[in-house]
Amino acid sequence: MANFEELANYIFPDISETIADLEKKYPQRNLPEGAEVTRFAPSPTGFLHLGSLFTSLVAHKVAKDTKGVFYLRLEDTDTKREIEGSGEELVRQLSFFDVAPKEGYLGDKDVGSYGPYRQSEREHIYRICIKELMLKGRAYPCFCSAEQLEETREIQEMNKEIPGYYGDYAICRNIDPSDALARIKAGEPYVIRFRSLGNHNNKVTFHDEIRGDISIAENDLDIVIMKSDGLPTYHFAHAVDDHFMRTTTVIRGEEWISSAPIHLELFDALGFKLPRYAHLPVIMKLDNGNKRKLSKRKDPEASVSHFIEGGYPAEALKAYLMSIANSNFEEWTAENKSYNIDDFKFSFSKMSLDGVLFDQDKLDFFSKEVIALFSAEELCNRLLSWSEKFDAKLNQFLKKYQQISVKALNIERGGEKARKDFSNYSQVYPIIGFFYPERYEEIVSNGYPFNEAIDSSVIKEVLLDFAKSNDYSLANDVWFSTVKELGARHGFAESNKIFKQAPDQYKGHVGDVAEMIRVALCGAKNSPNLYCVLQILGQDEVNRRINLAVTSLK
RNA sequence: GGCCCUAUGGUCAAGCGGCUAAGACGCAACCCUCUCAAGGUUGAAUCGAGAGUUCGAUUCUCUCUAGGGUCACCA
Numbered sequence: 001m002a003n004f005e006e007l008a009n010y011i012f013p014d015i016s017e018t019i020a021d022l023e024k025k026y027p028q029r030n031l032p033e034g035a036e037v038t039r040f041a042p043s044p045t046g047f048l049h050l051g052s053l054f055t056s057l058v059a060h061k062v063a064k065d066t067k068g069v070f071y072l073r074l075e076d077t078d079t080k081r082e083i084e085g086s087g088e089e090l091v092r093q094l095s096f097f098d099v100a101p102k103e104g105y106l107g108d109k110d111v112g113s114y115g116p117y118r119q120s121e122r123e124h125i126y127r128i129c130i131k132e133l134m135l136k137g138r139a140y141p142c143f144c145s146a147e148q149l150e151e152t153r154e155i156q157e158m159n160k161e162i163p164g165y166y167g168d169y170a171i172c173r174n175i176d177p178s179d180a181l182a183r184i185k186a187g188e189p190y191v192i193r194f195r196s197l198g199n200h201n202n203k204v205t206f207h208d209e210i211r212g213d214i215s216i217a218e219n220d221l222d223i224v225i226m227k228s229d230g231l232p233t234y235h236f237a238h239a240v241d242d243h244f245m246r247t248t249t250v251i252r253g254e255e256w257i258s259s260a261p262i263h264l265e266l267f268d269a270l271g272f273k274l275p276r277y278a279h280l281p282v283i284m285k286l287d288n289g290n291k292r293k294l295s296k297r298k299d300p301e302a303s304v305s306h307f308i309e310g311g312y313p314a315e316a317l318k319a320y321l322m323s324i325a326n327s328n329f330e331e332w333t334a335e336n337k338s339y340n341i342d343d344f345k346f347s348f349s350k351m352s353l354d355g356v357l358f359d360q361d362k363l364d365f366f367s368k369e370v371i372a373l374f375s376a377e378e379l380c381n382r383l384l385s386w387s388e389k390f391d392a393k394l395n396q397f398l399k400k401y402q403q404i405s406v407k408a409l410n411i412e413r414g415g416e417k418a419r420k421d422f423s424n425y426s427q428v429y430p431i432i433g434f435f436y437p438e439r440y441e442e443i444v445s446n447g448y449p450f451n452e453a454i455d456s457s458v459i460k461e462v463l464l465d466f467a468k469s470n471d472y473s474l475a476n477d478v479w480f481s482t483v484k485e486l487g488a489r490h491g492f493a494e495s496n497k498i499f500k501q502a503p504d505q506y507k508g509h510v511g512d513v514a515e516m517i518r519v520a521l522c523g524a525k526n527s528p529n530l531y532c533v534l535q536i537l538g539q540d541e542v543n544r545r546i547n548l549a550v551t552s553l554k
Numbered sequence: 555g556g557c558c559c560u561a562u563g564g565u566c567a568a569g570c571g572g573c574u575a576a577g578a579c580g581c582a583a584c585c586c587u588c589u590c591a592a593g594g595u596u597g598a599a600u601c602g603a604g605a606g607u608u609c610g611a612u613u614c615u616c617u618c619u620a621g622g623g624u625c626a627c628c629a
Contacts, residue, residue: 075629161556163625200557216558223626226627231627233626233628234629254559254560255624258624259625279559282623284621284622286564293622327567327578331577353559353560353561357565361565362566365580366579412591416593417593418591419591421590431591480588484588496588511589518588518589522589527590528589530589531588
């Protein structure tokens with residue numbers, strides 16, 4: 001007659017260490033009082049999700065604020081869903097947002113003494129823990145097939161019972177160890193399940209840093225802790241890893257709340273102290289009037305790469321996410337004129353409890369503010385590296401016309417009333433593109449959008465007069481009065497007000513004159529400040545463009 | 555469906571028994587103005603419903619309703 005010990009030794013012949021040995025190998029971290037150890041634990045199944053960035057941002061922030069540690073653990077136990085190279089990509093994207101961990105799986109290497117940080121390399125550790133659970137009678141092999149499980153579930157559904165592997169439905173929990181041993185020896189596939197001692201009719205209460213005490217039915221499910229491929233399931237790996245990596249606060253999405261009772265029982269059975277938990281609200285979007293979780297498949301904005309490609313500065317997306325995390329962040333930015341989240345004091349208690357709708361307008365707002373705070377040089381450098389990958393045309397012009405580019409980007413930049421016309425880098429080219437001669441010619445090849453109500457011979461005269469008389473040495477307001485004079489010479493009122501008082505005495509007003517010049521120089525009715533445009537283009541280029549425009553008027 | 559979480563304008567939200575119920579984004583109007591952007595001023599817009607408790611409920615309690623989450627050898 002075999003017993004649990006023989007069974008355990010047969011399944012784990014290589015395991016001689018115990019949990020106590022692991023406790024020694026991974027000792028408590030030597031950190032100052034109040035320091036939090038947090039982590040980001042993604043599975044390498046695709047690009048970084050916006051919700052994951054949100055979680056990382058908070059976890060990173062909490063660790064940084066408390067002078068603790070933020071580390072990354074790769075949860076790569078689902079070999080079927082794994083996407084080659086996505087682990088590295090995840091780390092790269094975190095780095096883009098400057099929330100990359102300093103410990104853990106870092107893409108090309110593991111750093112830290114609580115590793116390995118890839119779950120696929122921690123098999124030995126899990127096996128030690130499972131063996132010990134088996135020895136204590138808290139784990140057992142289960143031979144149920146997927147079909148059997150499905151059958152059970154159908155019966156349960158029919159009887160309106162709670163589905164799952166528990167109580168009398170846990171048919172393998174009472175298999176005699178010697179029978180189990182024989183079946184394993186015969187090569188029958190099996191998983192290892194946890195033997196729950198819980199009662200569904202009892203409630204357990206645990207504390208959530210954001211929501212306060214949450215009380216849920218005790219776990220009574222004999223969940224799988226080791227899959228047939230020998231790798232652990234999430235629940236088990238969570239308990240083991242977060243314990244031995246000495247996580248103090250587990251920060252994760254609220255979808256985990258309902259499985260918390262499983263985790264409580266697991267920690268207890270393993271003899272581990274429970275970490276603190278903080279369950280973050282999820283980011284959702286409106287779809288046909290219904291809120292739903294941002295979906296990687298349906299929503300481009302679910303993927304962080306969407307914002308990188310779209311040309312949003314990392315600081316802007318972070319500021320937006322922080323405003324979701326702590327709504328007082330927005331007031332803080334207004335007071336401090338800073339969007340640097342490092343200087344902001346984050347607090348779990350100020351966190352929203354409800355899922356939030358992703359708000360593109362708000363992101364755009366933050367992004368405009370953030371970009372407006374960059375110097376022209378800074379913006380130019382960022383545009384350069386962004387366009388390298390995502391906007392070939394802009395990249396080419398930025399390199400060819402560096403001086404002009406910086407000057408163009410510097411128009412009305414800085415100060416209290418700075419221009420805020422870009423919410424992302426892709427909006428830059430359409431606005432400043434006309435400064436580049438090649439682009440100007442391209443725009444103008446479709447014709448000039450002159451005001452058709454004004455006779456083209458008049459436009460021509462005004463433009464020629466302007467080319468001849470314009471003084472590039474004047475200051476802005478003085479210069480503009482010369483434009484008024486120019487208009488007056490050709491029968492245009494000096495202001496809209498004057499024009500309105502006697503519309504039949506004038507051909508138009510100074511705005512019309514400015515528009516002619518603008519259309520001639522920019523090929524468009526809108527542009528940044530005309531005076532600045534003239535200064536940047538310079539007399540030769542201005543005259544060249546005027547001539548081109550005049551020629552087009554025949 | 556069971557369980558859990560949540561509930562203030564379109565969105566993000568202050569509020570913690572008595573307020574004309576903050577603020578921000580967005581929207582609208584006006585002002586400024588050479589266009590655009592910015593800026594300024596103003597405006598429209600909120601306590602899911604019903605019972606209690608109370609002199610008094612957005613605020614406390616219960617019920618309902620709605621939305622979300624979760625019920626895998628996925629995380």
